[in-house]
Amino acid sequence: MSSATETLCGQAYGAGHYHMMGVYLQRSWIIDGVTATILLPLFIFTTPILTLIGQEENIAIEAGKISIWLIPILYSYVFSLTIQMYLQAQQKNKIVGWLSAFSFLLHVLLSWLFVIKLGFGLAGAMSAFIISSWLLIIGEFVYIFGGWCPNTWKGFTKAAFADMLPLVKLSISSGVMICLELWYSSILVLLAGYMKNATVAISAFSICLNINGWEFMVCLGFLGSSCVRISNELGRGNAKAAKFSIKVALVTSIVIGLIFWVLCMVFSREISYLFTSSEEIAESVSRLHVLLAFSMLLNSIYPVLTGVAVGAGVQSMVAFVNLGSYYVIGLPVGILLGYVAHLQVTGLWVGLLGGVGVQTLLLSYLTWRIDWNDQVNKASERLGQFFIETTEGSDRDESSNLA
Template sequence: MDNGLEERERLLGFEEQERNDLKQRIWKEMKLTWRIAFPSILSRIASFGQILVTQSFLGHVGEIELASFALVQSIFLRFVNGILLGMSSATETLCGQAFGAGHYHMMGIYLQRSWLVDCVTATIMLPVFIFGTPIMNLLGQQKDIAETGGVISLWLIPFVYNFVFSLTIQMFLQAQLKNMIIGWLSTASFLLHVLMSWIFVSELDLGIAGAMGSLNISAWLNIIGLFVYIFCGWCPDTWKGFTNAAFTDILPVIKLSISSGVMICLELWYNSILVLLAGYMKNATVAISAFSICLNVSAFQLMIFLGFLGASCVRVSNELGRGNAKATKFSIKVILTISACLGVICWILCLIFGRQISYLFTTSEEIAEEVSKLSVLLSFSLLLNSVQPVLSGVAVGAGMQSTVAFVNLGSYYFVGVPTGVLLAYVANLGVTGLWIGLLGGIVIQTIILSFIIWRTDWDDQVNKASQRLNKWLLKPSEKSDRSSLNM
């Protein structure tokens, strides 16, 4: 009997120790998650906040300027940003796995390769902005919106090139847990943009030129700060200077970048297509403005959860690089739980303050009423935004971008867009029908991604990561031989 009691006490003690160990593991993973996610959240909110501030100031210039910027930003800028963001996510996969495997010298090479690929891609995309007015006329938009949009699109050209460096550098620093500098610089850039916008638009009455000039200046000052941080010795292990090695083995990077680009583009263009469809409604100015306001609120909240996308990508890629499948699965569970809890909070806040949101962007009661009708659907979009980015981040960290691309294609373009069109134009639900279609596509995508990640063999993913890294690995001495310039 005494032996039975001793055995029971031993088992209870073992269970207690396991619970304590689990608590410590969860706490450690939470700290790692927030260490990666918080600076990324600051950066993404500040960067997207610059777009919202610009739209807000233009909205107080006039309704045509608001609708034109909404159209250009939602279609042209989102179109190109989607391509560059997707192409840049190859940097996230490669740098994260290289850091986990201890191949630090390769991270700077991957960064330079991504600069080359993204810079060429951005240049190819320039005609979209140069011929903004003809394109919008071709798409059947109102003449005054198309003409004003053409002026705004030309101002966005310098802003597009800032994406080439900001997106890739963020992923480079994030992979090595040095992204706090990104958060601080982005926040400073945002505050500067608010100040300059107020001076240029409200005080000097420069209109479109003032708002767009402020956007470009603040964005490029942020890039200059990041260059100083990398080039002046704060990344001694991962930045060894410019090298000819950046031009070698670039084709596999292009292939991974293209699959990443398709994955992200199909997602971002989905929203853009729905904004474009809103432009064909009877009261196009109100429809575009209301839909765009809700879309921007959703996108602004999404910036928070894109921080968790970055965290999930870094944690998954780091652990796969280290060869630890068990830790990979544990990280996914912890990050999903944190993100989902925050999503519930956003869902509740949107249900409470749905109508008041519109007054941040416009004084029009007609637009505010249309936004109010969408507030319940918007709240559920905010809830889904807390889960879907984490699942995408897991896929990026594992290098499964091509799989997600097919999921996005089916969910958004075979389900979401047709549903939105039918409800908006056949069932006469207007922008509400478009948003129901948008929400339906996201629901389908979230369910499929959840199933894919649940069924993934993470031991197999460890092997694939090891093969990828070894295939592209250059020895430090080999890299030095190919160097052309050190900084």
């Protein structure tokens, strides 16, 4: 849902509506905070939910333990994701990078201390995660409230509670777009839990998803950059520059994807030993290496196209694409091949790859067909709908009163 912040802040920055970016950020905090609270029962009752749908008892119990620890992380995302997009939209990527690097190093240090040295186990690992995540947010708060965003942060304002409905709609479409994508792989992991020798199946599938996710993080940078560039250029009214930005981001990302494709093909078996010492699991991962390699190649294409969609504010269109690609094609194919054709984890991954492949083709076609001059007009209309003339006067007074 935080992608709505990315769309509005990026287009507002391009249009020079700097003071509105702080208002959009506060509105996103309200919407995402309410949504996180609505989702709480899923985290509190994870074990009975998984047991109810037939998962193995030991898997359900362990998942339930972790889910309780994830509640503070859930609320941290309300701030970390929106602030990151707010800062990236005004091209303050360095501060995001430095704070994230500090958070990561602290996470590694605390994990080593709590888990290895002090032997706190799961509690130690999750505590390290929570502490490092919230310290990142505190650093971002200090940067914003400390005066390093003078043009875009004018203090807390009652205007954040106005015109919420259009932003709620954009947030929901953004959330559906991303969730349909994230839930897709999660559902496939869930399905792996019903297979013979479920522990090995889940382990192998999770290892491949982790490797895929590592490479996806690199491509996620291109998603963010393409979103910022597209939204900024649309806000400025420059359709030609927006189209050129797509080409640059796409070509660069594909080159990086090809490098990872080669590495995955060459080190197919060795990769698994980063995660496990089990020969059985390593063999299962090795059998998936070709499918994993092509998944990593597609990772270099569709995130850029998703970023383009977010920058243009057409998340609802991508949500329908994801729904059709993943749940009408990918998931049924994975179930048929995995359970009916008895291909097990390989069948599930073929389904995953098929869904991503269809999504990539559809997004490529839709991006090619978009009228970017029309998108410039829509961006202008959207910004005009949310625009508040000034926050310099009354809002500053409100900020002082709140303080």
